[in-house]
Amino acid sequence: MNNQENSVPDAEIENMTFSYSSLPVIDHMNFILNSGDYVILTGENGCGKSTFLKLLLGELIPRQGKIYLFGQTVSPAVFRRFYIGYVPQNSISKNQNFPATVGEIMWTGLYGKPYHKRKRRQSEEKICSALSELEMQDYLGRQIGELSGGQQQRIMLARALISMPQLLILDESTAGMDAHSLELFCQVLEKQNHENKLTILLVTHGNTEKFHGANRYVTIENGRMIE
Structure with missing residues (x-):
């Protein structure tokens, strides 16, 4: 940011x-x-x-x-x-069997960030907040390939935003x-x-x-x- x-x-x-x-x-x-x-x-x-x-x-x-x-x-x-945050054209839709949940996808947006106990709680709150803003908070445990293309792109935008680019x-x-x-x-x-x-x-x-x-x-x- x-x-x-x-x-x-x-x-x-x-x-x-x-x-x-x-x-x-x-x-x-x-x-x-x-x-x-x-x-x-x-x-x-x-x-x-x-x-x-x-x-x-x-x-x-x-x-x-x-x-x-x-x-x-x-x-x-x-x-x-x-x-620098980057959101490409939906590529997940070409691989609907991609083995990751929404939560796992979101954590990759924080790759390299410190995850000791307090920071991890803050990161979890940040993930939930980003998903809520895009009305995707109820899909945290769902497989990303089960979602529609529009939902997947909302997830990818939330992922790009959580590290405050x-x-x-x-x-x-x-x-x-x-x-x-x-x-x-x-x-x-x-x-x-x-x-x-x-x-x-x-x-x-x-x-x-x-x-x-x-x-x-x-x-x-x-x-x-x-x-």
Whole structure:
């Protein structure tokens, strides 16, 4: 969570270019994500949204240009120092037999945190609070594969939020979501941004009207950001 203003952007792209073999995808792109922003990123299928996120998360290396997170060049050390929450498009739905309960999934969001007796109780309370906010507190002992796609995505959002990230990135995470889950999802994002000043970058190719509270809307066209 951002409890204090940063003197540098949470994310900054400078003159970034990337291509797959001879196929250009990102073309001299520039982009700044300031602390406390709630940005909706859209674009047609194949425009480079997923490639952009992979570059931002360090999964791909740009052929040209610079990528900074919290003023530092993207590296594993940055992801260890600054907690970045990530909610992908629902992948659990492709493996309904995934052997984990909702509670077990939530605990993975606190991986690496101290678990002595007092801290464990605090963590349990934090998990219950995050699930309650998304109306999933009654599913703690259920197998994650038994839930609907929308319910699974609510769990994944709760998981991303319990460690109080400084930046939350969502990649098509509302695709195919039922109306009730989408409404709750959007309400929680707006609340986190407004009350906790959480920086949010949400990628979608769908209707953006449900995402109340966003302060910026950008599109990838011809490999560049249009705002």
